[in-house]
Amino acid sequence: MKAIPLLLVLAACGLAPEPDGSAGPSTGNAPWRDLGTVQVCLGEQSLGPPAAPPGGLCVPQAAAAIECSADDDCASRELCVCGRCTVAYCAVASDCIAPRFCNFAQHRCDLACGPGKPACAAGEQCLGGVCRGRCLDSTDCQLGEVCEANVCIGDDCDGTGCLAGERCDLQRVPQQVLEPAPVVAGDRIVLYLELAPPGLPEARAVWRAVSSDGIRFALDPPQPVLETARAPSIVVDAGVTYAYFVDAVGLNVASSPDGISFGSRSTVLAGSGISAPSAVLAGGQVIVYFARDGAIAMATGALGGPLVDPRTVLEPRAAEIGDGTPGTAFWTPITELASPHVLLSGPDGARTIHLWFSGFGTESAPGSKFGMEEMIPPNFSVGFAAAEPSDPGALAVWPYGPVADRVDEFLTHRDELGPAAIETANGEFRLYYVDATHDATPAFTLGRLGVFGSEPARN
Amino acid sequence: MRRTSLGFALSLVVASTAAADPLDELGFGAAATGMANARSAVAVGAEAIHLDPAGLALAERPELLVGWQYAHDRLAINGDDADLLDAHGTSLGLAIPVRISGVQLGAGIALYLPDQFLARIQLAPISEPHYVRFESASHRAVVEPAVAIAIGDWAFGAGVSLLADARSRELVFDVGVVGGEKQGDARLDIALPVRIAPLAGVRWRPSPRVELAASFRGELSIDLDLDIVANIEVPNVVTGDATVSLRSVSYFTPMRATLGTAIHPRPDLVLTADVTWERWSALGSGVPDLRVLLALDIMPPLVESMREPARFRDIVTPRVGAEWRTGALRLRAGAGYLPSPVPSQTGITSFADGARVLATTGAGIRIEPNAILAQPIDLDLAIAWQHVARALVRKDAELQPGGAFSSGGDILQASASATVRF
Numbered sequence: 050m051k052a053i054p055l056l057l058v059l060a061a062c063g064l065a066p067e068p069d070g071s072a073g074p075s076t077g078n079a080p081w082r083d084l085g086t087v088q089v090c091l092g093e094q095s096l097g098p099p100a101a102p103p104g105g106l107c108v109p110q111a112a113a114a115i116e117c118s119a120d121d122d123c124a125s126r127e128l129c130v131c132g133r134c135t136v137a138y139c140a141v142a143s144d145c146i147a148p149r150f151c152n153f154a155q156h157r158c159d160l161a162c163g164p165g166k167p168a169c170a171a172g173e174q175c176l177g178g179v180c181r182g183r184c185l186d187s188t189d190c191q192l193g194e195v196c197e198a199n200v201c202i203g204d205d206c207d208g209t210g211c212l213a214g215e216r217c218d219l220q221r222v223p224q225q226v227l228e229p230a231p232v233v234a235g236d237r238i239v240l241y242l243e244l245a246p247p248g249l250p251e252a253r254a255v256w257r258a259v260s261s262d263g264i265r266f267a268l269d270p271p272q273p274v275l276e277t278a279r280a281p282s283i284v285v286d287a288g289v290t291y292a293y294f295v296d297a298v299g300l301n302v303a304s305s306p307d308g309i310s311f312g313s314r315s316t317v318l319a320g321s322g323i324s325a326p327s328a329v330l331a332g333g334q335v336i337v338y339f340a341r342d343g344a345i346a347m348a349t350g351a352l353g354g355p356l357v358d359p360r361t362v363l364e365p366r367a368a369e370i371g372d373g374t375p376g377t378a379f380w381t382p383i384t385e386l387a388s389p390h391v392l393l394s395g396p397d398g399a400r401t402i403h404l405w406f407s408g409f410g411t412e413s414a415p416g417s418k419f420g421m422e423e424m425i426p427p428n429f430s431v432g433f434a435a436a437e438p439s440d441p442g443a444l445a446v447w448p449y450g451p452v453a454d455r456v457d458e459f460l461t462h463r464d465e466l467g468p469a470a471i472e473t474a475n476g477e478f479r480l481y482y483v484d485a486t487h488d489a490t491p492a493f494t495l496g497r498l499g500v501f502g503s504e505p506a507r508n
Numbered sequence: 509m510r511r512t513s514l515g516f517a518l519s520l521v522v523a524s525t526a527a528a529d530p531l532d533e534l535g536f537g538a539a540a541t542g543m544a545n546a547r548s549a550v551a552v553g554a555e556a557i558h559l560d561p562a563g564l565a566l567a568e569r570p571e572l573l574v575g576w577q578y579a580h581d582r583l584a585i586n587g588d589d590a591d592l593l594d595a596h597g598t599s600l601g602l603a604i605p606v607r608i609s610g611v612q613l614g615a616g617i618a619l620y621l622p623d624q625f626l627a628r629i630q631l632a633p634i635s636e637p638h639y640v641r642f643e644s645a646s647h648r649a650v651v652e653p654a655v656a657i658a659i660g661d662w663a664f665g666a667g668v669s670l671l672a673d674a675r676s677r678e679l680v681f682d683v684g685v686v687g688g689e690k691q692g693d694a695r696l697d698i699a700l701p702v703r704i705a706p707l708a709g710v711r712w713r714p715s716p717r718v719e720l721a722a723s724f725r726g727e728l729s730i731d732l733d734l735d736i737v738a739n740i741e742v743p744n745v746v747t748g749d750a751t752v753s754l755r756s757v758s759y760f761t762p763m764r765a766t767l768g769t770a771i772h773p774r775p776d777l778v779l780t781a782d783v784t785w786e787r788w789s790a791l792g793s794g795v796p797d798l799r800v801l802l803a804l805d806i807m808p809p810l811v812e813s814m815r816e817p818a819r820f821r822d823i824v825t826p827r828v829g830a831e832w833r834t835g836a837l838r839l840r841a842g843a844g845y846l847p848s849p850v851p852s853q854t855g856i857t858s859f860a861d862g863a864r865v866l867a868t869t870g871a872g873i874r875i876e877p878n879a880i881l882a883q884p885i886d887l888d889l890a891i892a893w894q895h896v897a898r899a900l901v902r903k904d905a906e907l908q909p910g911g912a913f914s915s916g917g918d919i920l921q922a923s924a925s926a927t928v929r930f
Contacts, residue, residue, distance in 0.1 A: 080633055376812050396586040399902050399912035414809040425809070435910025445909035459746075459808040476588055 081453045081480060081501035086143055088265045089226065089242070089258050089498060090131035097140070097221040098484075098496050099247040104138050105219035106157060106193040107204040107211035112218070114192055124191045125170035126180060126201075128158065130220055132267065136193025136203055138220040152179060157193065157203035176200060193218065223247040226498050228280040228325055228388065229481040231263075231471045238263045238471065239308060240481070241274070241281040241292065242498070255281045255294060257309060263471075263479050264500065274309055280325045282390075283308075284335060284352065291353055293317075293328045293337060300326055300339065302353055318348055318356040325388040325467065331402065331438040338362070338389040338404060345389045345406055347442055362442040368408055368432055370450050375414035380432070380450040383410030387429070390469040393438065401435050404444060405452070405468040405480065408432040412450050416460045429464040430454035431482065453480060453501055464493065478503035528786070529669070529725075529761050530646040531558045531620055534577040534921060535890070536599055541577065541923035542870020542890030543829030544842025546782040548768030549711070549721040550831075554601030554927065557618035557654045560709035560723040560768065561665025564603055565614035565656035568929075569883055573601035575925030579646055583896060583917035585637050585860060590917070592639060595646030597622035599925065612658040614665075620650035627730060629674075629758045631796060637858040637913040640850065642896075648730070648759050654707055661714065667707040669725060671759070672700040675733040684741030691741075703728060705761070721768035727790060728761040740804065748804035756796030762849075763787040780829040788820035788849030816856055820849040827866070838872040840890065848897075853913075854904045860915035862899045868892040870923075883929035892921040 089096045093114070097104065114133035117123050123134035128149075130137050137144070137158040139151035145158035148167075152159040162168070162175035169180035182201040184190050190201035195215060197204075204210075206217035225245040232239045238260050245253040254273035258266035275281065278294040278301070285291070290308040294301055300318040303311040318337075323346075326339040335352045338345055345363040348356035365386050371379025387407045394403045413425040430451035434444040455463045464485040471479050480503075484496030535541030536558040540551065548560040554573035556563025577599065581592040603616035627648040632638045654667025678697040685691065705726035712720045736752045768782040793816065800810060827844035843866060850861035870890030877883055896916050903911030 375809060378811050395910065395912040396900060396914035398900050398914070401910045401912065403910050416809050417807045419805050423806075433909070435905070445905040447909055448906065456808065459804075459806050476586060 081503060083455065084264060084479075084500045084502045085146065086484075087481065087498040087500050088131070089240075090265070090267045091222070091224075091271060093131045093133055094219055094222045095131055096224040096226055096244070096497070098494075099223045099225040099245075099250070100494055101140060101221075101223050102207045103219050103223060104140055104156065104221045105206055105208070105217050106136060106138050107195050107206050107215045108135075108192055108218040109187040109195065110214050110216050112187075112192055112216075125173060126160070126182065126191050127193065134192060135218065135220065136191055138193070138203075138205065140221070152203070155203035156205035187215075225250050225253075225495060227253075227483055227495070228467045229469045229483070229498060230281045230283050230327075230390075231469055231479065231481055232283045232285060233471050233473060234285075234308075236474075237261055238266075238473075238479075239283075240266055241283055243279050243281065244273070253277070253279045255279070255292065263473075270309060274305075275303065275311055275314075278314075280388075282327045282337070284328045284330050286330055286352055291328070291335075293326045295323055295326060295339075297321075299323055300337065300348075300356065304353060315353075317350065317354065318359060320359075327389050327391045327404075327469075329391040329393050329402065331393055331441070336391065336402070336438075336441045338391050340387045340389060340406075343385040343387075345386050345404075345444075349441070360442065363406070363434060363444050363446070365408070365410070368406075368434070368446050369410070370446065370448055373411070373414070378449040379414075380408065380410050380412045380430070382427075383408045384427070385409040386432075388467040388469075390467075392470050392472060394472050400438070402438055402441055403470070404434045404436070405470050406432050406434070407466055407468055408451065412454060413462065418460065423460055425460060425462055428454075428462045428487065429466055429485070430462070431465050431468040431480065453482070455484075463496075465499075466493070466495075528641070528645060529558075529650060529728075530595070530597070530622070530648060531599070531618070531650055533645050534579060534595070534597075534599075534620075535892075535923055536601065536618055536620070537573050537575050537927070538870055538888035538890040538923040538925040539831075539838075539840065539872060539886075541892055541921060542840035542842060542868050542872075542888065543780060543831060544827045544844040544866050544868045544892070546768070546780045546827035546829035546842055546844070548709075548723055548766055548780075548782050549719040549770035550778055550780055553605075553614075554603040554616055554618065556656075556665070556709075557601055557603070557616050557652055557667065558650075560711060560721045560766070561654035561667045561707050562656050562658075562663040562709035562711035562721065562723075564616050564654055564665050565605065565612045565658035565663045566711065567603045567605045567614055570604045570930045571602075571927055572930075573599065573603075573925055573927045575599035575601075575888075575923060577646075577921065577923040579919055579921045581639075581642060581917070581919050583639055583642060583860075583919070584915065585639075586914055590639060590643075590860075590915075592643050593624070593647070595622065596624075597646070612663075614656040614658075616654055618650065618652040618654070622647055622649060627671075627759065629730065629732060629756075631756060634856060635858055635908065635911070637860050637915065639861065639915070640859040641861055642919070644759065652707060656709075658711075661712060663711040665707075665709040665711075669705040669707055669728055669761075671703040671705075671728050671730055673703055673731040673733065675699050675701060675731075676735050679734060680737045680739065682739045682741070684739075684747070685743065686741065698734075703730070717772045719770040719772075721766070721770075723766045723768070725761075725764050727763040727787070728759070730758045732756040732758065732796070746804055746806050748802070748807075750804065751801040753799045753801070754796060755798075757792065760791050762790060776833045778831050780831075782827045782829075784825045784827070785822065786825065786849070787822050789822050791818045791820045793817055818857070818859075819851045821851060823847045823849045829868075836874045836876065838874070838888075840868075840870040840872070842866070842868040842892075846894075853901050855907050858901070858911075858913055860899070860913065862897040862916055864897070864919075865895045866892065868921075885929070886925075886927040888923075888925050888927075890921075890923045892923075894919040894921070 117129035149158040184196035194201040230241040255275035260266040301314040303314040305311040348359040350356040365383040369381040431453040433447040465482040480501040553567030578596040600619040651670040656665035682693040705728035709723035829842035846864040872888035898916030
């Protein structure tokens with residue numbers, strides 16, 4: 050308290066510590082920072098990879114969760130997961146956010162303790178390098194823990210597998226998530242996305258989720274907003290939300306006064322083979338990019354009205370960069386383009402069409418492993434192109450290769466599907482994508498929704 | 509380890525800062541601030557050390573200048589606040605004249621000490637729009653010792669402006685797992701060798717109504733020269749060395765030459781003008797050279813970083829000022845036009861900048877010797893306004909498709925100082 054008068058004097062003199070300068074605005078291309086996994090909650094459970102089993106932690110039969118809006122609302126070992134306090138379940142390292150790490154022995158996010166690390170919370174002990182509570186029975190533990198040998202532990206379960214007097218509190222359920230379509234709505238981010246049950250990958254529908262931080266979303270409403278619909282793209286004009294999406298007939302549009310209840314759909318561009326539309330309002334017309342036959346095509350028209358002049362505007366060959374020389378930036382060959390996502394961005398007077406897309410190609414020269422050359426196979430990465438609104442078909446491709454491509458352990462390039470960007474009010478970009486890996490068979494193993502942030506980490 | 513491959517490529521490409529001397533921006537003492545720094549032909553004593561060291565020999569008595577300056581940036585990028593850190597710091601100047609056999613000699617030192625840092629080195633991503641000349645402009649210390657001699661109507665001064673580089677002699681980290689235990693060790697030996705830029709000035713009073721001045725300052729910068737070696741040993745996972753070599757130039761302060769004149773149309777009025785040439789073209793790349801050399805069991809393919817020459821232009825900045833004395837009061841005003849040395853940023857770099865218009869005003873009062881004071885004290889205040897012209901840059905579509913940024917805004921300054929004589 051004695052420091053307060055001194056700080057006031059220093060502040061009056063302009064000598065008090067000041068916040069550091071923040072990073073400048075991003076161009077929306079580079080550098081991206083991996084912000085990790087996006088949590089999409091349906092009720093109290095988050096959506097996990099479609100091929101992963103359900104996951105959760107055993108809790109006493111009568112245990113009840115406390116509602117929360119932030120981690121600070123919860124007890125020391127708990128986190129705020131889908132609006133309630135619980136010890137967080139994890140299956141992979143990226144499920145936990147630092148300083149917590151995934152304790153794979155118990156499938157829970159844990160806080161490390163020991164020399165040089167922060168002390169455990171009051172009433173906890175540092176046991177085996179992690180903070181633990183002591184207990185006589187499970188009622189002494191935090192939600193997501195059970196008492197074993199007088200220690201609160203995590204016991205993972207997949208719906209079954211808990212002891213008598215316990216139940217499996219599922220935190221994660223598998224769900225196929227594809228084609229995210231985020232929209233900035235005031236201080237919230239609304240995310241439309243295509244969901245399907247893991248056992249019925251073709252039973253797709255468009256859902257709507259809402260978030261205040263762009264990382265933790267809750268599905269709202271808890272049912273689809275567009276049934277038998279795929280790959281949404283949202284345009285908001287004069288308070289009306291227009292959803293462009295595809296179904297068996299072709300490319301459709303439906304409108305809604307609240308973004309939730311959509312009216313009847315009308316087909317604006319018929320034909321099969323159309324996928325992943327992305328619409329933007331520019332120059333008094335709506336421009337819709339979409340994927341077709343492994344390339345990116347475009348059509349235009351009045352907002353909500355029929356689209357005309359569909360034509361291919363970016364072939365895979367046209368997106369190739371460089372000649373593959375090691376040490377140079379390249380992206381070649383490219384065999385398929387998919388999932389375009391369009392945004393009108395830039396300062397007043399110079400707003401241009403920014404288009405992100407997924408491209409399947411080779412962007413890396415061989416690496417080496419223990420002295421042996423290691424080929425890096427082609428994969429889906431995120432590319433970028435831009436065009437003037439007056440000539441939206443004349444796309445100029447980012448000349449330095451993909452703008453985002455994740456790498457595990459130096460050499461493993463994961464796939465990024467369905468890129469979708471937003472620009473927040475403070476000039477930051479978020480780039481959502483669906484994580485995937487691929488082998489020859491099956492084509493892809495879908496992961497979860499992830500997000501990059503444009504803000505460089507120099508603050 | 510998970511990261512975007514861009515982390516291996518473009519994030520290695522970062523831009524450093526280039527800035528005029530903090531005292532060129534803020535003024536050394538409120539009298540200089542109030543006259544747009546156009547005082548090289550009239551400054552004497554402590555305040556002359558930075559403007560024209562020849563004036564150091566023209567002080568009649570030892571004097572101490574103590575001042576404090578504040579600059580508030582209201583600059584925008586793409587219409588949003590660029591959120592630059594305000595600069596503020598303390599100026600100290602000491603002038604000691606000595607008369608030997610009719611020859612006036614002077615010695616002194618000018619110091620500027622920022623309140624927040626001695627210096628601050630920032631390397632921003634190359635494509636990120638940022639104010640390369642303003643974001644750190646006034647965030648470094650200035651140390652300028654000087655000597656001078658006055659003979660008749662002439663005076664000559666010389667000194668140096670001091671700064672330091674940062675060079676690693678040994679910067680090695682050993683990390684790994686040995687016998688199942690995490691190991692970490694470091695050896696650091698970083699030198700900060702002194703950098704020197706010469707200062708020189710000459711002053712001539714051809715008539716009682718006219719004073720002329722010429723001054724020169726050499727180029728100065730903080731050069732970063734770091735070789736960081738990480739020896740990694742995690743058996744059966746990855747072993748080897750990773751070397752990161754960083755060469756950067758920060759606080760590039762160009763060579764400059766100034767011609768100044770002062771005219772006294774009336775005994776109570778002085779009109780001044782300074783014209784300064786600054787050699788920004790010597791900046792070179794403006795982008796640091798950052799190289800990564802990996803010798804690991806597992807090595808990702810790396811992409812060479814891009815280095816574009818900055819192609820900054822030399823500039824000439826005119827400044828004018830006026831001071832009217834009425835009794836103990838001094839009223840001052842000044843103006844200047846400061847063109848931008850930064851070329852059109854249509855390529856990969858995004859240096860925000862713009863031509864500036866400068867308007868200043870100030871006032872001072874001289875408290876004459878009295879029953880308490882043995883010598884006069886000058887108390888001065890000044891405010892300044894700089895307008896940075898708005899610029900809208902559209903990138904070359906072949907280099908940065910869709911790239912564009914706008915910049916511009918204002919910089920507000922205030923300065924207060926006291927000059928005490930002994």
